[in-house]
Amino acid sequence: MDNYRIPLGDWIESLIDVLSTALAPLTKALSHVMEAGIDAMNDALMAVPPWIMILVIALISWKLAGRKIALIALFGFALILNLGMWEPTVSTLTLALISTGVAMVIGIPLGILSAMYKGVSRVVMPILDLMQTMPAFVYLIPAIPFFGLGPVSAIFSTVIFAMPPAIRLTCLGIKQVPVSLTEAADAFGATRVQKLFKVELPLAAPTIMAGVNQTIMLALSMVVIAAMIGARGLGGEVWRAIQRLQPGLGFEAGLCVVIVAVVLDRITQKLGAKRV
Amino acid sequence: MELLKKGKTKDEILARTGRPVGVADVSFHVEEGEILVIMGLSGSGKSTLVRCVNRLIEPTAGSVVIDGVDVTALPKDKLLEFRRTKFGMVFQNFALFPHKTVADNAAFGLEIQGKDPGKRREKALRALEQVGLAGWEDKYPGELSGGMQQRVGLARALALDPDILLMDEAFSALDPLIRRDMQDELVTLQETMRKTIVFITHDLDEAIKLGDRIVLMKDGAVVQEGTAEDILTNPATRYVERFVEDVDLSKALTAASVMKKPGVTVHLPTDGPRTALRKMDERGISSIFALNKDHKLVGVITADDAAAALERGEKKLEGAVRTDFIAIGPDTPVQELMADMALTFCPAAVVNEDGRLKGVIVRGSLLAGLAEKGRAQNG
Numbered sequence: 001m002d003n004y005r006i007p008l009g010d011w012i013e014s015l016i017d018v019l020s021t022a023l024a025p026l027t028k029a030l031s032h033v034m035e036a037g038i039d040a041m042n043d044a045l046m047a048v049p050p051w052i053m054i055l056v057i058a059l060i061s062w063k064l065a066g067r068k069i070a071l072i073a074l075f076g077f078a079l080i081l082n083l084g085m086w087e088p089t090v091s092t093l094t095l096a097l098i099s100t101g102v103a104m105v106i107g108i109p110l111g112i113l114s115a116m117y118k119g120v121s122r123v124v125m126p127i128l129d130l131m132q133t134m135p136a137f138v139y140l141i142p143a144i145p146f147f148g149l150g151p152v153s154a155i156f157s158t159v160i161f162a163m164p165p166a167i168r169l170t171c172l173g174i175k176q177v178p179v180s181l182t183e184a185a186d187a188f189g190a191t192r193v194q195k196l197f198k199v200e201l202p203l204a205a206p207t208i209m210a211g212v213n214q215t216i217m218l219a220l221s222m223v224v225i226a227a228m229i230g231a232r233g234l235g236g237e238v239w240r241a242i243q244r245l246q247p248g249l250g251f252e253a254g255l256c257v258v259i260v261a262v263v264l265d266r267i268t269q270k271l272g273a274k275r276v
Numbered sequence: 277m278e279l280l281k282k283g284k285t286k287d288e289i290l291a292r293t294g295r296p297v298g299v300a301d302v303s304f305h306v307e308e309g310e311i312l313v314i315m316g317l318s319g320s321g322k323s324t325l326v327r328c329v330n331r332l333i334e335p336t337a338g339s340v341v342i343d344g345v346d347v348t349a350l351p352k353d354k355l356l357e358f359r360r361t362k363f364g365m366v367f368q369n370f371a372l373f374p375h376k377t378v379a380d381n382a383a384f385g386l387e388i389q390g391k392d393p394g395k396r397r398e399k400a401l402r403a404l405e406q407v408g409l410a411g412w413e414d415k416y417p418g419e420l421s422g423g424m425q426q427r428v429g430l431a432r433a434l435a436l437d438p439d440i441l442l443m444d445e446a447f448s449a450l451d452p453l454i455r456r457d458m459q460d461e462l463v464t465l466q467e468t469m470r471k472t473i474v475f476i477t478h479d480l481d482e483a484i485k486l487g488d489r490i491v492l493m494k495d496g497a498v499v500q501e502g503t504a505e506d507i508l509t510n511p512a513t514r515y516v517e518r519f520v521e522d523v524d525l526s527k528a529l530t531a532a533s534v535m536k537k538p539g540v541t542v543h544l545p546t547d548g549p550r551t552a553l554r555k556m557d558e559r560g561i562s563s564i565f566a567l568n569k570d571h572k573l574v575g576v577i578t579a580d581d582a583a584a585a586l587e588r589g590e591k592k593l594e595g596a597v598r599t600d601f602i603a604i605g606p607d608t609p610v611q612e613l614m615a616d617m618a619l620t621f622c623p624a625a626v627v628n629e630d631g632r633l634k635g636v637i638v639r640g641s642l643l644a645g646l647a648e649k650g651r652a653q654n655g
Contacts, residue, residue, distance in 0.1 A: 143525075178369040178371075181371055184367060184373075186332055186367070187359060187365040187367075188359065188365070188384060189359030189360030189363075189385075189389075190356075190437075191356070194388055198388075199373060201390075202373075
């Protein structure tokens with residue numbers, strides 16, 4: 001018993017080796033496309049003068065979440081600009097938003113499928129449990145052989161980390177639709193698809209939005225951690241502060257993350273509450 | 277089903293297979309244009325039965341035939357088509373969509389059929405008008421009272437102009453006064469619509485009032501089928517007999533059960549003769565109850581007396597108030613009222629112990645109530 005150790009790690013490594021070689025053309029192509037996308041979005045956001053960006057963000061907050069959040073956004077982002085953290089903040093925002101987008105595009109349909117078919121949920125739910133309990137850092141490592149060091153790997157691991165709430169809450173939202181309402185839809189001869197789009201999804205919308213909110217928050221936190229595998233942005237600043245033992249810089253970068261998180265959180269929360 | 281055929285009881289089957297028997301061996305037919313009431317206490321299988329008709333619950337055996345078409349044998353797409361065009365369903369808990377406006381709720385069936393929005397709205401508005409909800413189309417169901425919500429439910433079914441209305445305890449969740457209004461309204465609507473209606477209820481009074489024929493169920497089986505008259509006068513089994521008796525004893529007709537909402541009243545000392553006359557005129561009534569500022573009933577004013585007071589040039593109503601009307605408590609049995617009501621000039625007032633007006637009894641509603649009960653008592 002003592003001298004035999006199950007080579008679980010070796011198996012995983014050889015599996016990843018095989019996969020990364022086999023999938024290399026695909027991952028390389030994907031990596032190029034993604035990188036181009038990230039750069040394009042980043043450049044576009046950076047091309048706008050910071051002050052105009054700040055006003056636009058404040059305006060969006062005001063429209064969607066009210067005056068208080070608009071003021072927080074205005075002063076918060078102005079502080080970020082003043083601290084000279086504008087560029088890393090924009091790049092963090094880009095990564096977080098792209099990851100959230102990808103996570104939603106994959107997660108919401110998966111959530112719908114697992115609400116509709118028991119078989120799907122039986123496969124998906126245990127995987128979600130695994131994804132959510134596995135320490136976040138672990139996802140960083142296999143991303144590298146597939147996508148190399150850099151923002152694409154960061155997005156890959158962020159998507160995996162941030163997707164579970166989108167799946168879970170979509171599934172929950174649909175399952176929570178009262179049976180009497182789906183029965184009424186059935187009684188009037190609705191097809192499965194009509195029932196989904198006319199009754200279930202609109203009624204599940206607030207819950208799904210709560211999932212989106214969670215996904216954004218998780219994506220933001222993971223994008224910061226992903227600095228360790230070469231994501232730039234605020235996480236990069238924190239990482240540098242750790243290596244150089246500069247608590248001041250670390251705190252400043254951390255504060256910027258908090259400001260971005262608060263504004264995004266409030267906006268998406270209000271968006272969910274509005275749909276009721 | 278095998279077990280049922282072998283003559284096992286439902287309890288035995290539940291114990292052996294773990295599956296309860298909902299409805300078994302029920303056979304009935306519905307004529308075009310009639311209201312068939314399926315009645316039974318909760319757990320008797322009536323809601324399961326009505327869901328078998330449009331296969332919301334898939335029957336394990338047996339068949340449902342509508343206009344010569346075996347619904348139970350229809351493939352999926354034909355079944356959907358059938359549900360869309362043949363059936364309108366009204367549910368006990370309304371089952372309105374909270375995210376849609378009243379008009380969009382009423383138009384739901386048409387939306388499912390793929391009708392264009394303009395036509396949908398037009399038909400939905402017409403259906404809403406039929407059920408007395410014109411002007412409410414842009415509200416949300418949450419802003420409506422229970423009675424109004426169920427009117428929307430009814431409009432949603434009517435908007436499709438279906439051949440068959442399935443009404444599953446449609447009025448059971450409403451409070452008694454509203455329920456009576458809705459029953460009256462359904463009867464009125466049915467006079468012009470002539471739909472085939474399958475109406476589920478647990479309330480014998482409702483069954484008698486609405487049903488052209490009644491199917492009485494117990495434990496998933498039919499115990500008696502026939503007109504209200506049949507069931508009340510010739511109960512087929514001891515169970516029916518007890519059911520009918522129970523209903524009679526527990527629901528002995530009291531003033532509260534036949535009264536109507538008070539409607540308009542005049543308020544002393546603020547209202548004058550002119551106001552009183554106009555209020556009566558609006559409602560087409562010949563007398564009106566007068567309340568004091570504590571909302572207590574002080575008397576009744578007839579149109580003649582109010583007109584006389586106006587001619588005398590009086591600004592106040594006090595001179596026209598009469599107190600020789602009938603006032604009774606809500607628990608008074610109405611039999612005691614009969615003789616007096618025949619002679620009186622105005623409705624009887626139902627007054628609670630605080631002297632507040634709770635409702636009025638007009639001759640018409642009293643006789644209607646008694647006619648129902650009279651039949652019941654013969655049985």
